[in-house]
Amino acid sequence: xxxxxxxxxxxxxxxxxxxxxxxxxxxxxxxxxxxxxxxxxxxxxxxxxxxxxxxxxxxxxxxxxxxxxxxxxxxxxxxxxxxxxxxxxxxxxxxxxxxxxxxxxxxxxxxxxxxxxxxxxxxxxxxxxxxxxxxxxxxxxxxxxxxxxxxxxxxxxxxxxxxxxxxxxxxxxxxxxxxxxxxxxxxxxxxxxxxxxxxxxxxxxxxxxxxxxxxxxxxxxxxxxxxxxxxx
Amino acid sequence: xxxxxxxxxxxxxxxxxxxxxxxxxxxxxxxxxxxxxxxxxxxxxxxxxxxxxxxxxxxxxxxxxxxxxxxxxxxxxxxxxxxxxxxxxxxxxxxxxxxxxxxxxxxxxxxxxxxxxxxxxxxxxxxxxxxxxxxxxxxxxxxxxxxxxxxxxxxxxxxxxxxxxxxxxxxxxxxxxxxxxxxxxxxxxxxxxxxxxxxxxxxxxxxxxxxxxxxxxxxxxxxxxxxxxxxx
DNA sequence: ACACAATTTAAACACGTGTTTGAATCCAAG
DNA sequence: CTTGGATTCAAACACGTGTTTAAATTGTGT
Numbered sequence: 398x399x400x401x402x403x404x405x406x407x408x409x410x411x412x413x414x415x416x417x418x419x420x421x422x423x424x425x426x427x428x429x430x431x432x433x434x435x436x437x438x439x440x441x442x443x444x445x446x447x448x449x450x451x452x453x454x455x456x457x458x459x460x461x462x463x464x465x466x467x468x469x470x471x472x473x474x475x476x477x478x479x480x481x482x483x484x485x486x487x488x489x490x491x492x493x494x495x496x497x498x499x500x501x502x503x504x505x506x507x508x509x510x511x512x513x514x515x516x517x518x519x520x521x522x523x524x525x526x527x528x529x530x531x532x533x534x535x536x537x538x539x540x541x542x543x544x545x546x547x548x549x550x551x552x553x554x555x556x557x558x559x560x561x562x563x564x565x566x567x568x569x570x571x572x573x574x575x576x577x578x579x580x581x582x583x584x585x586x587x588x589x590x591x592x593x594x595x596x597x598x599x600x601x602x603x604x605x606x607x608x609x610x611x612x613x614x615x616x617x618x619x620x621x622x623x624x625x626x627x628x629x
Numbered sequence: 630x631x632x633x634x635x636x637x638x639x640x641x642x643x644x645x646x647x648x649x650x651x652x653x654x655x656x657x658x659x660x661x662x663x664x665x666x667x668x669x670x671x672x673x674x675x676x677x678x679x680x681x682x683x684x685x686x687x688x689x690x691x692x693x694x695x696x697x698x699x700x701x702x703x704x705x706x707x708x709x710x711x712x713x714x715x716x717x718x719x720x721x722x723x724x725x726x727x728x729x730x731x732x733x734x735x736x737x738x739x740x741x742x743x744x745x746x747x748x749x750x751x752x753x754x755x756x757x758x759x760x761x762x763x764x765x766x767x768x769x770x771x772x773x774x775x776x777x778x779x780x781x782x783x784x785x786x787x788x789x790x791x792x793x794x795x796x797x798x799x800x801x802x803x804x805x806x807x808x809x810x811x812x813x814x815x816x817x818x819x820x821x822x823x824x825x826x827x828x829x830x831x832x833x834x835x836x837x838x839x840x841x842x843x844x845x846x847x848x849x850x851x852x853x854x855x856x857x858x859x860x861x
Numbered sequence: 862a863c864a865c866a867a868t869t870t871a872a873a874c875a876c877g878t879g880t881t882t883g884a885a886t887c888c889a890a891g
Numbered sequence: 892c893t894t895g896g897a898t899t900c901a902a903a904c905a906c907g908t909g910t911t912t913a914a915a916t917t918g919t920g921t
Contacts, residue, residue, distance in 0.1 A: 404898080425878060436900050441880060443898095510801060511743040529806050547809055551820045554808040555791050562790035566742060574761050576786040577779055588783045595831030596824040636868080657908060668870050673910060675868095 405443045407433040412440075413454045417501035420508030421451050421516075448515065455516045458502035459523050465492060465500070466527055478538040483590045485532065486560060490586040493564045507564050529553060539594075540601050552597055559589045637675045639665040644672075645686045649733035652740030653683050653748075680747065687748045690734035691755050697724055697732065698759055710770040715822045717764065718792060722818040725796045739796050761785060771826075772833050784829055791821045 411432045415424045426440045426447050444450040469488040473481030492500040493507075506524065509517045530544075532553045537544035540552070563585055565575045576585055643664045647656045658672045658679050676682040701720040705713030724732040725739075738756065741749050762776075764785045769776035772784070795817055797807045808817055 426880090427878075436898095437879090438881080438900075439898090447879065510798060525806055548820075551808050551817075552824065554794065554806065555821065555824050557806060558790045558794035559787050562786065562793070569742060574757055574786065574789060576783050585783075588780075589787065591832065592784065592787050592825075592828040596828035598831055599827030600823070658910090659908075668868095669909090670870075670911080671868090679909065 404433065404435050404439055408435065408439060408443060408450065409454060409457075412450055413458075413501055416451060416454060416508070417496075417504040420505075420512050421448075421514045422512050451514065452516060455502070455505060455520065458505065459520070461500070462502040462524050463527075466524075466531070470531060473535075478535050479594060481535045482532075482539065482556070482594065483586075485535065486556070486590045486593070487583065487586040489560050490563050490589065491582045493560065494582040494585070504564065507561070507566070510561075511566070529557070532556065536597065539597055548600070552593075552600070555596070556589070556593045559593065563589075636665070636667050636671055640667065640671060640675060640682065641686060641689075644682055645690075645733055648683060648686060648740070649728075649736040652737075652744050653679075653746045654744050683746065684748060687734070687737060687752065690737065691752070693732070694734040694756050695759075698756075698763070702763060705767075710767050711826060713767045714764075714771065714788070714826065715818075717767065718788070718822045718825070719815065719818040721792050722795050722821065723814045725792065726814040726817070736796065739793070739798070742793075743798070761789070764788065768829065771829055780832070784825075784832070787828070788821070788825045791825065795821075 408429060412424070412429045415429060415432070427437055429450075430437050430439045440447060440450055444453060465488065469485045470481075472484035472488060476484075489503075493503045496504075502520075502524065506520060509520055533544040533549055536552050536556070537546065537549045540546075540549055542549050562569075563576060563582075569575045576588070640661060644656070644661045647661060647664070659669055661682075662669050662671045672679060672682055676685060697720065701717045702713075704716035704720060708716075721735075725735045728736075734752075734756065738752060741752055765776040765781055768784050768788070769778065769781045772778075772781055774781050794801075795808060795814075801807045808820070
């Protein structure tokens with residue numbers, strides 16, 4: 398059936414790397430086609446339009462992503478919540494920082510956060526939501542609270558924020574902010590795990606009464622009680 | 630001396646809000662000029678080009694930013710490092726989340742991180758670097774380590790990452806990830822402070838030997854100074 | 862009222878970028 | 892070899908967006 402001769406696959410491969418590195422909007426179809434020595438019209442011929450090419454790449458990578466998620470969950474299976482969170486962070490950070498072929502989806506997600514495309518919805522549904530669900534589940538067990546608890550969700554966001562920031566955008570590099578990055582993903586993951594587990598260990602140790610006694614502000618309380626303690 | 634009649638100031642005001650909300654690249658000059666009932670050429674007449682308008686807005690806001698930084702530092706003056714970090718987080722988060730006029734610089738910086746412009750350099754120099762310097766100073770005292778210590782810088786990055794993520798981009802909102810945001814900046818700041826202080830309290834308690842015994846990987850291992858600095 | 866500078870305006874221009882087109886080329890099947 | 896579909900190609904098109912231009916209008920000092 399004379400399937401994809403060659404050009405089509407070349408376009409997929411080259412475009413995937415470009416999209417992962419700079420995002421959908423900052424890559425031109427001419428750049429994609431020129432990169433593999435093809436004509437400008439090649440993208441439209443093989444994929445309909447630029448978004449069609451992007452869609453195929455994203456959907457292809459989502460399968461890999463789901464496998465990664467499985468790997469992260471399996472890595473902690475049987476262990477305690479502590480070890481599960483560590484495993485999650487390690488796998489996540491490693492995939493985000495190592496530009497190996499096949500883990501472009503994390504970088505693509507970074508770009509989607511910066512400059513969304515119509516593909517964001519499916520990425521959220523198939524990647525983000527399962528991830529946050531698992532993360533909240535682990536942290537919930539860690540804190541001894543239900544996984545939809547407000548404190549649990551905020552802790553999950555704290556962990557997630559740190560992981561996300563591991564991938565320094567070009568702008569973050571020019572600013573000299575962000576984590577120390579000498580290419581050692583494991584060391585970075587270890588810091589984040591250490592930091593986060595320490596944070597939550599201190600949280601689970603404190604009772605509500607203790608925390609409210611400290612300053613009157615309590616993260617997990619409803620919005621009402623916070624009005625009074627607005628200013629330090 | 631027949632200063633700016635009106636149009637010029639209107640352009641500045643309207644453009645500032647648009648830029649803060651969506652970033653330099655995602656705002657068109659027609660949108661700016663139409664918004665105040667001016668002609669398309671108004672921007673070029675009064676500011677040379679689009680970037681000139683942006684530059685004026687950024688430079689104007691940087692002064693306010695430096696004042697904010699001063700406020701954050703003053704808020705913790707005299708207190709201990711713990712209180713200083715709390716004050717810093719509170720001021721930062723509040724300015725980031727509250728769309729009040731005059732604290733657009735934080736939102737502008739978010740946009741610069743997503744899509745840099747030529748103004749990024751001056752923003753880094755006058756805003757980011759002083760901020761990270763102060764943050765590292767506070768955390769250094771908190772951990773009993775020099776402020777250029779690797780662990781200190783990573784902790785600063787962890788704190789900063791959480792603060793940054795407070796401002797949910799449109800994409801982050803569509804994903805249902807991120808911190809609980811019911812508009813209560815104080816509650817969010819409190820979570821981040823609680824989380825981070827707990828994390829670092831547990832770090833300062835552990836000796837290097839203990840941490841290395843746990844898993845073998847040590848965050849601060851690569852650089853020289855930390856090898857010997859076993860005890861905290 | 863006049864003259865001159867400052868401002869505003871409508872229109873056009875320049876250019877990057879995604880897309881389309883119609884002809885040329887390739888290639889396997891008959 | 893011939894044929895017909897698949898693929899490639901150069902060229903042009905469509906359109907958004909920043910910028911420029913030259914005329915019209917407004918404002919101000921004398």
